[in-house]
Structures are given as C-alpha cells and as structure tokens.
Amino acid sequence: MRILQLHNEHASQGGATELMHHEARVLTDGGHGVEQYLVPSAEEAQLSAVRAGAKAVWNREASREVTRRIKAFRPDVVHVHTPFPLMSPAVFRAARAAGVPAVTTLHSYRYSCVVGTCVRDGAICEDCVGSRTKLAGVRHACYHDSRPATAALTLSLGLHRAMGTFDHCVSRYLTLTEFSRQLLIRDGYPAEKIQVKANSVPDPGYRAVTSDGPRTVLFAGRLVDVKGVRTLLDAWAQVPAGLRLVIAGDGDLRPLVEERAASDSSIEFVGWVSQDKVVELMGAAEVVVVPSQWYEGAPLVILRSLGVGTPVLVSDLENLSAEVLADRVGWAFRTGDAAALAAELDRLRQDPGLAEGLRSAARASYDARYSPVLDLGRLEEVYQLVAGSD
Incomplete structure (x- = not known):
C-alpha cells in the first residue's frame, strides 16, 4: 500500500514526531510506500499570532499541498499524525475531496483540549470535554496563556465539528489506550470510528540481568x-x-x-x-x-x-x-x-x-x-479496512 503521512511539527520535538518516523520505517520495511508532508512549527515559520491563528482555522496552502501530493503520489490512505496548530483539520477535507480515506492518531488530546494535555494550573481539567464550543479554554487562556491564540484553536475545533469534518472526513481515529478512546467518545466523536492502536518502539534488547553497581x-x-x-x-x-x-x-x-x-x-x-x-x-x-x-x-x-x-x-x-x-x-x-x-x-x-x-x-x-512486527500488522489492518470501505 501507499501511505501519505501528514504532521505539524512543534518547537520541541516530542513523541508524535518520533512515532511518525518510526511508523514510516516499520511500513517501509514491511514493503509499503511512504511519503511525508510536514508543516513547520509556528516558531520556525516565524508567523505572527494573527497569521498563525488564521492557519489554525483553515490552512489553504496546506490543503492545496495535500491535494497536489495526493495527485502525484496516489496514496491508498492519508495518515494525519497531528494537524494542530498550523496544518489545520482542513487537510481532512482535502483528502476526502480527492477520494482518499484519512486516519489520524491521537498522540495527545488536541481534538478535545486546545493544549492537548487536559491539564490546567497543574491539575487535571476536563472543562472542555463534552463541550462543542470549548469556551472554557478561551476563558482560561489555556493555549500559551493567550486568549487570542486559544480562541483561534477553539474556533478551528468548533468550525470543523459544525461542518462535519470530524464526522465525515475522518475514517478512523486511532487512540493509544482504551482510556483515550473513552474520553474521545465522551467528547462526542463517533464511537464506531475510534479504535485503540498501541504504539511500538524498536526492540531495545532484553537485558536479563541488572548491573552489579548500586541499586x-x-x-x-x-x-x-x-x-x-x-x-x-x-x-x-x-x-x-x-x-x-x-x-x-x-x-x-x-x-x-x-x-x-x-x-x-x-x-x-x-x-x-x-x-x-x-x-x-x-x-x-x-x-x-x-x-x-x-x-x-x-x-x-x-x-x-x-x-x-x-x-x-x-x-x-x-x-x-x-x-x-x-x-x-x-x-x-x-x-x-x-x-x-x-x-x-x-x-x-x-x-x-x-x-x-x-x-x-x-x-x-x-x-x-509493543513490538514493531505487531505494529505493522495493526497498521495494515486499519489501512486495509478504510481503503476497502471508502
């Protein structure tokens, strides 16, 4: 199969970027074709708050580039790792318009919480879970302590929920745990499209005996x-x-x-x-x-x-x-x-x-x-399922 991976990078490289590249290697080693389209972080792109906010709602350049790459690469599936903040959920609509099913991995809780952690002031916060407007996040200026920046991401989520992007243009949501799946369901996403797919890491090698040094x-x-x-x-x-x-x-x-x-x-x-x-x-x-x-x-x-x-x-x-x-x-x-x-x-x-x-x-x-062999099988199963049903 041919898979087009999409991802919005962040200023501090974290697990999502690492996992996307790891899955690309797993898929390539398994005989599949992979192409990647990455959007730089807002910091790297040196965008003003106004421009960054506009792109968070609807990034026309990213949508056009996804359309172009689909025509050139002809993928069977588009796999969106993180469309937030700048790539925007508009890329799901671009894939749908091109007739290619899209799946997305929830590396964090960005579809339910604008900061992605469900944490505020050092404590767990679910004020926005179950709310379509998510105005609590704006009220608390959750994203970078900025109400305008928080409002832009909140508008992005609200607009695409209202337009049906998340209901009709995403074929599968892949959560890392059952807990994450249940949280997304509580937030109103379609349960039948949410599936648990654990991550994997390269085999680090079993160490049967600990060191003789200090405990x-x-x-x-x-x-x-x-x-x-x-x-x-x-x-x-x-x-x-x-x-x-x-x-x-x-x-x-x-x-x-x-x-x-x-x-x-x-x-x-x-x-x-x-x-x-x-x-x-x-x-x-x-x-x-x-x-x-x-x-x-x-x-x-x-x-x-x-x-x-x-x-x-x-x-x-x-x-x-x-x-x-x-x-x-x-x-x-x-x-x-x-x-x-x-x-x-x-x-x-x-x-x-x-x-x-x-x-x-x-x-x-x-x-x-958590082995790569298992992960390859899980990815193939998801891709074959959505490619066969869309």
Whole structure:
C-alpha cells in the first residue's frame, strides 16, 4: 500500500514526531510506500499570532499541498499524525475531496483540549470535554496563556465539528489506550470510528540481568511539572538510604533537579542523553519510575523499559497504569502523592528481589503489545479496512 503521512511539527520535538518516523520505517520495511508532508512549527515559520491563528482555522496552502501530493503520489490512505496548530483539520477535507480515506492518531488530546494535555494550573481539567464550543479554554487562556491564540484553536475545533469534518472526513481515529478512546467518545466523536492502536518502539534488547553497581531507580523524560518531577523529588527525600536515583532529561525544572542532586549524593543527574544511553540506563535500573500527572497515553519510556525487561512504577492514572497492572509488570501509586510514591520505593528498597522477579514478565509484555512486527500488522489492518470501505 501507499501511505501519505501528514504532521505539524512543534518547537520541541516530542513523541508524535518520533512515532511518525518510526511508523514510516516499520511500513517501509514491511514493503509499503511512504511519503511525508510536514508543516513547520509556528516558531520556525516565524508567523505572527494573527497569521498563525488564521492557519489554525483553515490552512489553504496546506490543503492545496495535500491535494497536489495526493495527485502525484496516489496514496491508498492519508495518515494525519497531528494537524494542530498550523496544518489545520482542513487537510481532512482535502483528502476526502480527492477520494482518499484519512486516519489520524491521537498522540495527545488536541481534538478535545486546545493544549492537548487536559491539564490546567497543574491539575487535571476536563472543562472542555463534552463541550462543542470549548469556551472554557478561551476563558482560561489555556493555549500559551493567550486568549487570542486559544480562541483561534477553539474556533478551528468548533468550525470543523459544525461542518462535519470530524464526522465525515475522518475514517478512523486511532487512540493509544482504551482510556483515550473513552474520553474521545465522551467528547462526542463517533464511537464506531475510534479504535485503540498501541504504539511500538524498536526492540531495545532484553537485558536479563541488572548491573552489579548500586541499586538504581531511573527517571527519563522532560523535566516539567506534568511529568511529576516535583513529586518524585519530594518522595525521594522520604526514602531511607539504600537506592540511587538517576535522572535523565532536561526542561524547566532542571535548576530544581540540579539543586537536589547537589545536596543529596544519592541523586545523579545526567542531563539529556542519547536514546542508546537511556536504554543502557534502563537495563541497569531495578525500576523505571513514571510519575506523570496528566493523561499521558502509553509514554515511550514505559515501552522501552518493558523492552529491556525492567519493570515500571507509575502513577495510578488509568491510561498509564491499566496495562502495567494487568500484565503485572510493575506497580502504581496515587498520582501526585509523594508519600505514596515514597512507600513504594521503600518497599523496593527493603526487597532486592522484588523488581528482579518481574523482568521476564516485563519483556513478555513488550513482545505481546509493543513490538514493531505487531505494529505493522495493526497498521495494515486499519489501512486495509478504510481503503476497502471508502
């Protein structure tokens, strides 16, 4: 098959961009043809707020380019990874007009929340879920603390909902978890078009035995509030000596992490490191901790950790913990509760064999859910289904 991938890049390259390129490799290795059309971030395009807002509602240039590429490449399916903010949902209408079915992956919650996280002022917020107008977001200036910018994205969602773009021009919505699927249904999207398709990551290689060095807990990710970094640091201060915390990443909270590491010899901050180094750190860790405080959908750090055979300790938000607990490859603690996290870490400290006993199960979970071979089959199934019905 031939697949045209569309994506709006963002100033900070995140999981959506990485996953799109990964799926392109998976599909190409599987014998399919892939072409990509990427729209740069607003920052890279150096657009004024007014121009960026107009494009968020209806990007005529992107629509024309999608039409041109469909004529030249003749894809069987258009796969839109993220049309927000600048590409705009108008690209779905371009694909429909050209007679090509479109699917989209929900890497975040942008179809329901203009900032994509369902977080406001550091707490979960669903004020806009179930609302077609989503005026709460404008009232709170959720997008970049700007009411005009928030209004533009809100208008984009509202206009395309009213015009039927999301009902009639999208053949399948692919969510990463069942929780995400249910949230989209609660927001009024057609349930029959929403399907769970888990991500995959390249096989990082199973590490059957941990390192002979210090007993290590690893955090790898962006150093921002919604990732639960403060909760982790506060919890660590309550854990008796016996474990080492390694923190890999960068972000707004880097000064706080550096301050804690300077005053606590059991914390090692390694900064932003390569993916190969992250995998190496995962293989040497007893557990990888994922204390996120937003509805993060199957973060890649969990998939990679399971791939190397390292169990995970996660927040008890459903879409983070459901499969971890179902597969018995880790533990969950009350989201945002430093004392609850400290208690789980202390349990690990007191029982050196606790995590080691889950390593084979962790790898089995990766093989059963997150391998590229499985992902290729899932993508082919979706594409064949929509290509055959449209």
